[in-house]
Amino acid sequence: MKRTQFADQPCSVARAMDIVGELWAFMIIRNVFLGVRRFEGLRANLAISRKVLTERLGLLVARGILDRRQYQDRPPRHEYRLTPMGVDLFPVLMALARWGDRWLDGGTGAPIEFVHRKCGQATTARVVCAHCGEDIGAHNVQPRLGPGGEMPYAEAIEQAAGGRQVFLRPARAA
Amino acid sequence: MKRTQFADQPCSVARAMDIVGELWAFMIIRNVFLGVRRFEGLRANLAISRKVLTERLGLLVARGILDRRQYQDRPPRHEYRLTPMGVDLFPVLMALARWGDRWLDGGTGAPIEFVHRKCGQATTARVVCAHCGEDIGAHNVQPRLGPGGEMPYAEAIEQAAGGRQVFLRPARAA
DNA sequence: TTGATAAGTTCCTAATGGAGACTTAATATA
DNA sequence: TATATTAAGTCTCCATTAGGAACTTATCAA
Numbered sequence: 001m002k003r004t005q006f007a008d009q010p011c012s013v014a015r016a017m018d019i020v021g022e023l024w025a026f027m028i029i030r031n032v033f034l035g036v037r038r039f040e041g042l043r044a045n046l047a048i049s050r051k052v053l054t055e056r057l058g059l060l061v062a063r064g065i066l067d068r069r070q071y072q073d074r075p076p077r078h079e080y081r082l083t084p085m086g087v088d089l090f091p092v093l094m095a096l097a098r099w100g101d102r103w104l105d106g107g108t109g110a111p112i113e114f115v116h117r118k119c120g121q122a123t124t125a126r127v128v129c130a131h132c133g134e135d136i137g138a139h140n141v142q143p144r145l146g147p148g149g150e151m152p153y154a155e156a157i158e159q160a161a162g163g164r165q166v167f168l169r170p171a172r173a174a
Numbered sequence: 175m176k177r178t179q180f181a182d183q184p185c186s187v188a189r190a191m192d193i194v195g196e197l198w199a200f201m202i203i204r205n206v207f208l209g210v211r212r213f214e215g216l217r218a219n220l221a222i223s224r225k226v227l228t229e230r231l232g233l234l235v236a237r238g239i240l241d242r243r244q245y246q247d248r249p250p251r252h253e254y255r256l257t258p259m260g261v262d263l264f265p266v267l268m269a270l271a272r273w274g275d276r277w278l279d280g281g282t283g284a285p286i287e288f289v290h291r292k293c294g295q296a297t298t299a300r301v302v303c304a305h306c307g308e309d310i311g312a313h314n315v316q317p318r319l320g321p322g323g324e325m326p327y328a329e330a331i332e333q334a335a336g337g338r339q340v341f342l343r344p345a346r347a348a
Numbered sequence: 349t350t351g352a353t354a355a356g357t358t359c360c361t362a363a364t365g366g367a368g369a370c371t372t373a374a375t376a377t378a
Numbered sequence: 379t380a381t382a383t384t385a386a387g388t389c390t391c392c393a394t395t396a397g398g399a400a401c402t403t404a405t406c407a408a
Binding site for chain 1: 177178180184185186187188189190191192193194195196197199200201204205207208209210211212214215216218219221222238256259261262263264265266267268269270271272273274275276277278279280282283284285286287288289290291292293295296297298299300301302303304305306307308310311312314315316317318319320321322323324327330331333334335336338340341342
């Protein structure tokens with residue numbers, strides 16, 4: 001059976017997972033961020049089979065996360081660079097790493113720390129509201145239907161949630 | 175072939191991906207955050223097969239993300255609640271949603287917005303340094319080996335990166 | 349001439365993913 | 379009383395995918 005595709009769902013998380021919700025995707029991206037940009041380097045470091053690596057790199061290029069560029073002519077050799085869309089995944093990666101550090105470190109502390117150039121400290125990611133700068137947590141936000149949302153979708157969620165109203169309704173939803 | 179397991183790697187992202195790096199994991203977690211906590215609700219909303227949903231829920235419970243609790247006796251019925259570890263994924267979810275909104279919205283705008291209770295605005299996640307509050311981006315952090323890291327691992331990355339020094343070395347790494 | 353390296357391709361098999369039918373236990377309805 | 383419905387799963391089957399390993403191509407080095 002083909003894997004279910006989420007690309008068309010009216011949900012940003014679904015569409016994002018369609019691209020990065022895969023065992024290897026973030027591993028590859030993380031390594032590219034660390035400077036491991038070439039096929040052989042990735043293969044050796046990730047212990048991934050050539051076939052799967054080829055497929056994954058192809059997908060990430062097709063989806064616009066990576067850019068495959070030739071870095072020498074003879075013989076032709078390529079490396080993979082993050083596109084702006086890929087670079088913009090860095091905050092997600094940091095948020096994920098913070099979660100992993102907090103809950104899965106086995107008591108040994110973070111395997112890798114990131115020193116923030118601005119302040120010189122080993123930084124941990126904090127996710128805040130872009131407007132007011134306060135923390136964003138599960139308990140201080142309320143979902144509502146956005147401009148790209150669809151009422152049937154919201155209604156389906158509310159039905160699945162047992163009829164409780166989940167969303168604030170925007171005025172235009174007559 | 176069994177999927178490669180990342181749980182033992184000395185990398186927080188790998189360990190995190192071992193749990194949430196799967197097509198359905200974040201979809202389920204997202205729905206639980208929205209209040210869809212029961213088997214049938216999830217199945218209907220996600221259009222996931224019963225078998226796969228059973229497996230995924232079992233895994234998320236085993237990994238400590240969800241808690242399965244009985245909410246009525248006769249007949250026995252259960253629902254899934256986020257554990258503290260699961261609730262703590264919310265910032266990651268918000269960071270991922272922001273990325274999806276920015277790059278994958280097809281020009282229609284965010285399908286779901288989150289209103290921040292503190293400031294009343296539709297919030298977007300911003301990932302900042304927990305120390306100084308400035309943005310964290312790919313270009314303003316420098317990785318270094320942390321207390322839970324291992325030299326051979328760091329060396330493997332530097333070799334894969336073509337010999338360039340990637341990590342700042344902590345003093346104790348003689 | 350042999351070897352090494354980078355970057356893939358191809359082939360094979362085992363395991364996973366998904367559809368859908370079946371199960372169980374209780375309540376609601378005709 | 380008989381039938382339907384709902385929640386929450388099992389179970390079976392088959393197509394697809396994952397991963398290992400061997401093979402390919404092109405070039406430079408010894």
